Amino acid sequence: MKVAIFCGSISDKSTMKIAEEVLNKFNINNQTYVISAHRLPDILSNTIKKIESKKGMELIIAGAGLSAHLPGIISSKTILPVIGVPIHSHNGLLGGLDALFSMIQMPKDVPVATVGINNAYNAALLAIHILSIKYNEIKKLLLKFRMERRERLVNEMKKYF
Template sequence: MRVIVIIGSISDKIIMKSAVDMLKIFQINYKCYVISAHRLPNTLSKILKKLEDENTDLIIAGAGLSAHLPGIISSKTIIPVIGVPIYNSKNSLLGGIDALSSITQMPKGVPIASVGINNSYNAALLAVHILSMKYIFLKKSLIKFRKNIQKKLENEIEQHL
C-alpha cells in the first residue's frame, strides 16, 4: 500500500503537510515529490510511469492558481487522484477559487476527486477511506479513529452543558 503526494511548488509544501501527517497516523507508506506540471512535464510523465510500475494505490496532488497538476496527472495514469486546491496569499488573487475550479471542472474521462481549499487533511483522510476498502487492517484503524473523534466531540459537548 502506497500513496504518493505530489506538490506543484515548494511554496505549497506547508499546506500539504497535513496530508503527510494523516498518512503517518495510519502508517501508510508515502513518498512526496515537488514537480511543476508546466515546467517539468517530461519529468512528471517519467515519475508517473515509475509509480504505475511500483503499484502505487493513490495520488494526492496539491496545486494552486490554475491548478493543472491533478488534471495532468489524471490524464497520464489510471491511478486515482485526489486534488487539493491550494490558496497561497502570495500568488492568488481569487482566494483559491481558481484552483478549486480547475480541479473540479475536469472534462469527461479525466476524473479527479477534490477536497476543500487547503484541506490536505481531508485529502489524506479520503485516501484512507478509499484504501480501507482494500486493506482490512486499515479499515479497522479507520473505524477506531472515527470512534475516537466521536468520543472526543461528545466529551466536549458534555463539558458545555
C-alpha cells in the same frame, strides 16, 4: 508505497505536509514529489510512469495553486485515483478559488476527486477511506480513529448540557 503525494511547487509543500502526517499516523507508506505540471511536464510524465510501475502504488494526492493543473494532468496520464487539493497561493488574488474551480471542472473521462481549499487533511482521510476497502488493518485504524473523534466531540458537547 501506497500513496504518492505531488506538490506543484515548493511553496505548496507546507500545505501538503499535513497529508503526509495523517497517512503516517495510519502507517500508510507515502512519498512526496515536487514537480510543476507546466514547467517540467516531461519529468512529471516520467515520474508518473515510475510510480505506476512500483508494486503497491494505489493512489495519488496532488496539491497545486493558481491554475492548478497538476491533479488533472496526472489524472490524464494514469488510471490510479487522483485526489486534488486546491491550494491558496499567496501569488494569486482569488483566495484559492482559481485552483478549486480548475480542479472541480475536469472534463469527462479525466476525473479528479477534489477536497476543499488547503484541505490536505481531508485528502489524506479520503485516501485512507479508499484504502480501507482493501486493507483490513487500515479499516480497523480508521474505525478506531472515528470512534475516538466521536467520543471527543461527545465529551466536548457535555460541557454545554
